Amino acid sequence: MKSRKLGAAAAVLWLGALTCAFAEEGAAKVAIVTWRGCEEACQGFQDYLNESGHQIEFTILDAAQDKAKVPGILDAARAAGSDLILTWGTTVSIGIGGTLEDQGTAGLNVDIPQVFTIVADPVGSGIVRSLEQTGRPNITGTYNRMPETVTLQTMRSFLPSVRHLGLLFNTDEQNSVIKRDEVATLAMAQGLEFTALEIALDEDGKPSPADIRPKMAALKDAGVEFVYVGSSSFLQANAVALGEAAVAEALPVLSPYEDMVRDGAALISVAARYYDVGRLAGEQAAKILFDHASPGELPVLRMTDFAVTINMSVAGSIGIYPPMGLLQIAEIVE
Structure with a gap:
């Protein structure tokens, strides 16, 4: 060269x-x-x-x-x-x-x-x-x-009774909005109720971490049974706030980011490393x-290789435990 x-x-x-x-x-x-x-x-x-x-x-x-x-x-x-x-x-x-x-x-x-x-x-x-x-x-x-059909299948494997899916998104990341629309269409096709809430922007036009807690509570009030992170660098960067909000509402969170599970912010991930x-x-x-x-x-x-990771400490905190079949294929972290 x-x-x-x-x-x-x-x-x-x-x-x-x-x-x-x-x-x-x-x-x-x-x-x-x-x-x-x-x-x-x-x-x-x-x-x-x-x-x-x-x-x-x-x-x-x-x-x-x-x-x-x-x-x-x-x-x-x-x-x-x-x-x-x-x-x-x-x-x-x-x-x-x-x-x-x-x-x-x-x-x-x-x-x-x-x-x-x-x-x-x-x-x-x-x-x-x-x-x-x-x-x-x-x-x-x-x-x-991972194809989002597999994401929803994994969610249903964890909680077969789930009927209402929730998602938080931020409009300053195009990928976050695109993923909201994709999951909304797929949820409708699979007969799931779907609620997506936007994280409010601060005075600088950026999503506000302080809005994560109230929006998680709003998802709970709407009857959401499982929360999906979707695609959001903002939520990944504010994993601690997301995890605390989810535990406070006893809501299980599925993330496409494995580090959020390892750090205790989410219950389960399906992701490529x-x-x-x-x-x-x-x-x-x-x-x-x-x-x-x-x-x-x-x-x-x-990518063709994906891993399922489950945080059992989070499961204990919210009182929702994975079935044995999922435990047999997942990596377990505390």
Whole structure:
């Protein structure tokens, strides 16, 4: 790969970027754009590429859950001579590369190879045309979500009597709204009553953590029997508040984020492990960087391994315990 000199250090520093191995001459330059810091998927991505035997220089650029920072991050990635950009999450992926409808809009990435990961619905959000053909010459990615039909089946396996599903969502994340609509349609098709409540925005236009508790109580008052997290980085970041609110209302919570179960915020998760999702994104990146594959010709890679995790301490706190059949296939944490 053609060597480039390291540049635009000031642009990277003002974004609070963290530059890590490797800085050798001739290394492939990869920008990792995150929404809430470098977590398991980010680490899995780096590990996969580091194990490839090629020299890699990673630059991590974190939006810190602030959409306003994303355009400047793209500028920094360009200035650093990035050979590839990894984007984490729906908001960041759209902020960097836009949607299919945004093509031709100035200020978006239309030339640097881009791999997205941890995107709840890349087709529904308009990032790609389909998982088989992205319709984006410079963009491909990974898909890590379990089909929501399986999510509802798991919920019913845990609580066969469930008839009313609840969900909290936040409008500042497109993926959260898309998931609300998807689950609403599926719940109706399966004869489930569905109540979705929006987290109120604060004076800065961001969802308010203080509104989680009253909205959870409102779900309980509406007759909700099981709560689904859906897709929300906000709720994941405010897992403690969510967990406390759910326990206070004795409501079981199913999350697509395994860490929420391990941390005691949710009762059960059905999820791909983020570290493995990151490695899958690394596989896509390696094809582009080292096999010279065209991103637009690569289908979105799908996770095929999912794990059920149950927190028995949460089960005890709310007085709802899993059936033996589910215990036999789940990983149990306390």
